[in-house]
Amino acid sequence: MPRIPLPDDLPLAFRTADARANGIGEGRLRGSDLRRPFHGVRSRRELRLPDVVTEGELHRARIVRAMSEYAERMTSDEFFSHGSAAILWGAAVPFGATEELHVGVLHPHRLPRARGVRGHQARSTQTRVVVHPDTGLRVASPATTWAMLGAVLRHPYDLVAAGDSFIRVQRMPGPWVREMPPPLASRHQLEQAVRAGRRVGGPALRAALPLLRTGAASRPESWTRLTICDAGLPEPVLDYDAYDKNGLFIGCVDLAYPELKIAIEYEGDHHRTDVATWNRDLAKHDALQAAGWRVIRVSRTMLFAQPTELITRVCAALAQRS
Secondary structure, eight states: OOOOOTTTTOSSSEHHHHHHHHTTHHHHHHHHTOOSSSEEEEEEOOOOOOSSSOHHHHHHHHHHHHHHHTTOOOOOTTTEEEHHHHHHHHHHOOOGGGSSSEEEEEEEEEEOOOOOOOEEEEOOGGEEEEETTTTEEEOOOOHHHHHHHHOOSHHHHHHHHHHHHHEEEEETTTOOOOOOOSSSSSSSHHHHHHTTTTOHHHHHHHHHHHGGSSSSSSSHHHHEEEHHTTTTTTOOOEEEEEEEETSSSEEEEEEEEEHHHHHHHEEOHHHHHHHHHHHHHHHHHHHHHTTTOEEEEEEEHHHHTTTTHHHHHHHHHHHHHH
């Protein structure tokens, strides 16, 4: 017997009470094509994704789906916080910080309790709650979210990387001009959130503030910069546009020492698995070398497991070009 189709106007995640009001019976709600993430909530199993997605994009899609599912049973006092809020805003955080759903309530409301949910109690003087513009979910503001991450991110580089993503100034590389979305937060807003009162991770947040930069496009770029600087080497420029001797745009470089024509490029998995990205990278690196640039390509293993190899290569390039 064919499965009864669900109404088109029923969202991906929905309450069983709403489904029953739409004439959907108990048998259909027990269908194998529906997830049962929380009591009284169902959702469609499929994830609507583009043909090519990175590991990070897939992880974010799964987390946002779980948030949409929990939102169907959320009280008006609850909001998404910490790592979950960071994922919703698109901030650069490691996967481990988002294994649970982080849900906050303002004091003195009771902590939420559900499978896979970690509750947090926050003070109104330190917390700003907003409605996410794309999903309609209640969530801690970008600045509040970053201040909350001091309690869950253990590595100082990750706290800086998350802050970098919140204040990142997006732009169109090269000579072209296009209006881009504003940063999620300003440096001043992050400073205000940290200074709003004592909180877990406060010292780490204060240490991270002066290290934040507006040009990092990813967590690995922030880690690369910090690894280089902590080795006592000069700080490279982020998001640098390279041109040839005729003034023709070659491409945007992740990190660079422009005066020495040294480019540092992080090669994530999507650079290897996406054919179009791979071909663009090859063409850009060939053009950079033809224009006299030295290109240092950084792999995930080199950055996160063998950082001494990265430092050795940067030191060698600086010594050769100085």
